[in-house]
Amino acid sequence: MGGLLDKIQTTGDIKKLKKEELDSLCKELRCFLIQHVCKTGGHLASNLGVVELTVALEYIFNLPEDKIVWDVGHQAYIHKILTGRKNNFPSLRQLDGLSGFPKPGESEADVFAAGHSSTSISAALGIAKARDLQGKNNNVIAVIGDGSMTGGLAYEALNNAGREKTNFIVILNDNQMSIDHNVGAISKHLNSLRTSNRYRTLKDNFKQFRDQVPLLGKATYLVLEKVRDSAKLLFIEGAVFEEFGFKYIGPVDGHNLEEMIEIFQNVKDMQEPILIHVKTTKGKGYLPAETNPGHFHGVGPFDMKTGNGIGKSGGPSWSAVFGKKMVELGKKNPNVVGITAAMCSGTGFEDFQTAFPERFFDVAIAEQHGTTFSAGLASQGIVPVFAVYSSFLQRAYDQVIHDVCMENLHVVFAIDRAGIVGADGETHQGVFDLSFLTHIPNMTVLSPKNAWELEEMLEYAVNECKGPVAVRYPRGTAEMGFAEYKAPIQLGKAEIIQNGNGIAVLAEGHMLHAAQEAVKLLEKDGVDAPMLVNMRFISPLDEELLEKLTFSCKHIFTVEDNLRKGGFGSKVLEFYSDGGYQVNVTNLAFPDQFIEQGSQSQLFFRYGLDGEGIFRKMKDKIGENYGR
Ligand SMILES: Cc1ncc(C[n+]2csc(CCOP(=O)(O)OP(=O)(O)O)c2C)c(N)n1
Ligand SMILES: CC(=O)[C@@H](O)[C@H](O)COP(=O)(O)O
Ligand SMILES: [Mg+2]
Numbered sequence: 049m050g051g052l053l054d055k056i057q058t059t060g061d062i063k064k065l066k067k068e069e070l071d072s073l074c075k076e077l078r079c080f081l082i083q084h085v086c087k088t089g090g091h092l093a094s095n096l097g098v099v100e101l102t103v104a105l106e107y108i109f110n111l112p113e114d115k116i117v118w119d120v121g122h123q124a125y126i127h128k129i130l131t132g133r134k135n136n137f138p139s140l141r142q143l144d145g146l147s148g149f150p151k152p153g154e155s156e157a158d159v160f161a162a163g164h165s166s167t168s169i170s171a172a173l174g175i176a177k178a179r180d181l182q183g184k185n186n187n188v189i190a191v192i193g194d195g196s197m198t199g200g201l202a203y204e205a206l207n208n209a210g211r212e213k214t215n216f217i218v219i220l221n222d223n224q225m226s227i228d229h230n231v232g233a234i235s236k237h238l239n240s241l242r243t244s245n246r247y248r249t250l251k252d253n254f255k256q257f258r259d260q261v262p263l264l265g266k267a268t269y270l271v272l273e274k275v276r277d278s279a280k281l282l283f284i285e286g287a288v289f290e291e292f293g294f295k296y297i298g299p300v301d302g303h304n305l306e307e308m309i310e311i312f313q314n315v316k317d318m319q320e321p322i323l324i325h326v327k328t329t330k331g332k333g334y335l336p337a338e339t340n341p342g343h344f345h346g347v348g349p350f351d352m353k354t355g356n357g358i359g360k361s362g363g364p365s366w367s368a369v370f371g372k373k374m375v376e377l378g379k380k381n382p383n384v385v386g387i388t389a390a391m392c393s394g395t396g397f398e399d400f401q402t403a404f405p406e407r408f409f410d411v412a413i414a415e416q417h418g419t420t421f422s423a424g425l426a427s428q429g430i431v432p433v434f435a436v437y438s439s440f441l442q443r444a445y446d447q448v449i450h451d452v453c454m455e456n457l458h459v460v461f462a463i464d465r466a467g468i469v470g471a472d473g474e475t476h477q478g479v480f481d482l483s484f485l486t487h488i489p490n491m492t493v494l495s496p497k498n499a500w501e502l503e504e505m506l507e508y509a510v511n512e513c514k515g516p517v518a519v520r521y522p523r524g525t526a527e528m529g530f531a532e533y534k535a536p537i538q539l540g541k542a543e544i545i546q547n548g549n550g551i552a553v554l555a556e557g558h559m560l561h562a563a564q565e566a567v568k569l570l571e572k573d574g575v576d577a578p579m580l581v582n583m584r585f586i587s588p589l590d591e592e593l594l595e596k597l598t599f600s601c602k603h604i605f606t607v608e609d610n611l612r613k614g615g616f617g618s619k620v621l622e623f624y625s626d627g628g629y630q631v632n633v634t635n636l637a638f639p640d641q642f643i644e645q646g647s648q649s650q651l652f653f654r655y656g657l658d659g660e661g662i663f664r665k666m667k668d669k670i671g672e673n674y675g676r
Contacts, residue, residue, distance in 0.1 A: 052076055058132040059111050059157045062103065070107060070305050074099045077126055078333045080134075086352040088140045089471065090148055091122035093331040093344035094193070097223050097302070101191075101326055102126040104308035105219070108316060109187055115159040115175050119168035119192035121149035122346070123221070124158075131157035141471035143646030143654075149475060163475020164440065165413050166199025168192045169218055173209045176216045187316060189217040194238050195226030195390060198412035209321050210293025217315055218294065218323045221302065223330040226390045227345045232412045234288075241287055242299050242327055289323045298325025303332060342393060362525035366502060367464055369526045371396030373503045374433060377510050378404050384510060385425060387411060387434040389418040395435035395464050415440050419447035419459070426457040431510055435462040438478025438520065439469075448516070449488055456490045456515040462506070466495075466520035467558075467609030468638070468652065473645030478522075479638050482556070483614030485518055486587035492517040492539075493587040495557030499526035500534065501584075508537040520557065522609060524648060527558050533582070542590040543582040551578035551670070552601040556586060556608035556616045562652065563607045565659025566666060573667070586616045594623055597631070604633045605666055607657070612637035634669050636662055 052069055053076045056062055065073060077099050085092045103126070105116060111131060118124040128146065129137060132155060139145025150158040160171045172190035179186060192202060197220060209216055222238050224230055287296035297315070301307055308326070315322050330345075331337030336355025337344035349358045364372075378384050378400055385407040386400045392410055401408040411418045415436060422432035441448070441463060452459045466478040486493050492513060496502040502521055509517040535543050545560065546567070555563035560582050567580050579601065583590065597604055606617035617635025624631050638655055652658040656665055 053080060053134065056130055056134065059155070062106050062130050067309070070103055074103055074305070077103070077129060080129065081125060082334055082352055084137050084140065085347070086350050088138065088142065089348040090125065090141055091346050092334070093337045093341040094123040095125040096332045096334055096337055097328040097330045098123050098221060099126055099332070100303050100305050101219070101221060101308065101328065102130065104305055104312055105189065106130050108309060108312040109189065112156045114187040115172070115189065117160045117168045117172040117175065117188070117190045118150050118162060119190065119196045120165045121162035123193070124150050127157070131155055141645055143650045145645070147473055147645060148471065149473070163472065164443070165196040166192070166201040168196070169202050169205035169209060173205055173212070173216065176214055180214055185215070185317070187215055187217065189219060191219045191221060194220065194222040194224060194235060195230050195413060198226070198230065198232055198234055198390070198414060200414060200416060206289070206292040206294070213320055215317060215319050216321045218321070220323060220325045221328055222299070222325060223328045225330045225341055226413065227394065228342050228390070228392050230412070231410050237288055238325070241325055294321045294323040296323050296325065299327045300324060302326035302328035363528060364499070364526055365396065365524060366499070366521040366526045367394065367396030369499045369502050370435065370462055370464065370506065370521070371399050373506050374400045375403050377506065378407065381431065381510065383429065384431045384433060385409065387418050387422055387432050389413055389415045389436060389440065391435070391437060394437070395462070397435055415443040416447050419444040420451045422459045423447070423451040423455065423457050426459045427455065431458060431460065433460040433462055433510065435464055437465040437476070438463050438481045439465065439476045442480060442484070445484055448485070452516045453488045453490045458514055459516050460509045460513070461516070461518040463518050463520040465523045467522045468643065468648050469523045470648045470651070471645050474642040477643045479609070479611045479643060481518070481520055482586055482608065482610040482616055486619060487614065490515045491587060492585070494519045494585055495583070496521055497527065497557060497560045497582045498530055499528055500531065502526065504537050522558055527561055529561055537584065540585050540588040540590055542584055542593050544579070545582055546577060546580040548577040548579035549600050550576055551603045551605070551666070552581065552597050553578055553605045553607065554581045554583050554620065556583055556606070556610070559607045559609050559657070562657065562659045562662055566662035569659065569663035570666060583616065586619065589619055589623060591623060594620065598629045602632060603670055604631055605636060606633065607636045607662060610637055611640050613640045634665070636665055
């Protein structure tokens with residue numbers, strides 16, 4: 049690999065290239081990207097789609113003085129390669145490696161961190177206003193996808209930005225895709241703009257006019273050039289963005305470097321809010337990704353030649369178990385409906401969508417709306433099951449409290465990707481939901497130990513619960529172990545896996561597996577069989593059991609896939625402290641910090657939450673009483 053890309057070692061080096069070289073640079077970038085992402089995995093399709101857009105932006109604007117804010121940030125790989133991180137690219141999304149998202153700590157060219165969608169316009173506006181207050185005159189650009197443009201926060205920001213007479217550019221990268229196909233009225237509106245030829249007409253009109261002027265003098269020509277340039281900036285009727293106060297430019301071909309370079313040159317330094325609508329193709333330039341952009345949105349390692357995945361194909365994922373059970377529940381109960389916020393395939397909801405299209409709602413990237421919409425449905429006797437990634441539900445904290453729990457409405461939250469998710473890192477780790485849900489009055493929170501229990505809990509949540517209920521389960525292959533433990537689910541009741549004295553290990557959800565491994569190691573080390581418990585309910589806790597333990601156990605350990613503060617263990621401690629019990633409780637959980645990227649197993653190991661790590665921590669704690 050080499051040539052032009054080798055000349056780009058640091059931010060701004062791209063500007064040393066000749067304009068005629070940029071097409072070749074784009075080709076090299078695509079090869080580089082595919083060759084590396086096929087090994088590391090990552091958000092390939094979105095990045096292939098923005099190669100020319102990123103090159104044009106970074107060729108015209110002056111980084112790092114000019115600020116580019118990437119929405120979600122999953123499409124910032126080309127930006128990373130062009131801003132000094134090419135050599136580190138093999139470590140993308142790996143433990144201690146390059147982040148898959150913009151990170152100001154990684155480079156001065158990364159202005160604002162992201163991972164969750166629809167934040168770019170707000171953040172960029174803040175950056176632009178700070179610039180104005182500080183008397184600077186750099187450009188500020190938000191790059192947002194059409195999927196992210198369905199998030200409410202983007203409109204709060206447009207509403208605010210449209211009245212500012214300041215240098216502020218929004219690039220709307222429209223590939224008609226979210227992860228799955230984009231949905232909703234905004235998507236339709238963008239489609240009507242995409243297919244309009246008004247921008248082309250203006251350009252063509254100019255060409256016709258110019259060709260008709262005989263013996264064009266240089267001065268006239270220059271005036272016409274200016275007219276043509278400003279023609280691109282003309283108010284185009286019908287684009288919703290104009291109503292917000294933005295000057296709308298588009299649609300522009302996002303794979304045509306020349307066109308984009310010309311437009312960016314024109315808008316650079318303009319003192320008003322401008323929105324440039326750029327049309328791109330997700331997966332551009334790599335056939336498997338162009339053909340199946342949903343799959344290549346976020347992909348694991350794959351064979352570059354065929355696009356086929358590489359690596360172990362274990363059993364069904366937790367999401368697949370959820371999806372299959374939902375079809376069964378939907379068949380039995382016509383009141384059950386499914387809701388997703390643009391994560392239909394990720395949450396395993398596709399079969400339900402196919403089976404019950406009229407009972408399935410993709411609300412787009414709108415977790416807040418999805419939650420309140422569910423509350424509305426529940427208020428009328430429908431049973432909504434909102435499948436949502438743990439970290440994205442953070443968005444809807446107020447809606448969960450104010451619209452669901454306060455009214456004690458029967459909304460079922462199927463919380464996918466709860467706990468450590470791995471390579472997406474800090475922004476996506478689902479390690480807060482136990483802390484932000486279990487203290488809300490009326491909310492029931494359950495965690496399954498295995499696939500069977502997830503199904504049982506869903507059945508329980510849908511058919512037996514009366515109020516708000518959340519079932520949380522992790523990313524990855526569903527656990528099948530403990531198949532012989534099938535006690536029926538009962539409100540607030542834990543499941544005893546192994547009786548014992550002296551030591552009790554209370555496990556949350558899938559952490560039971562690591563906890564059992566640790567217990568076996570303790571036994572092997574000469575400790576009398578500790579008690580092992582699958583808690584099942586994190587809220588309400590099995591208080592009867594907790595009280596009983598105070599008579600038989602000297603040491604109580606809690607194990608969970610969540611941060612320590614406010615989590616399962618914290619609740620157990622609180623119970624004992626409130627009741628004035630004298631017990632020795634140790635919480636084994638992730639430390640109270642943002643947890644970095646890495647594979648799930650690497651992170652469980654690093655934080656001592658794999659079987660061996662739990663064993664060591666327990667051994668340390670038991671100390672002088674060890675072995676008795
Ligand atoms: C709040 C939030 N919800 C959901 C997601 C998951 N997610 C990541 S990218 C994406 C699609 C974004 O589509 P778009 O902005 O059009 O980008 P594209 O991948 O098409 O370039 C979704 C739903 C997220 N990152 N943040
Ligand atoms: C960028 C983003 O938010 C999603 O693409 C996310 O990375 C998907 O995660 P999963 O791979 O766990 O579905
Ligand atoms: Mg898109």
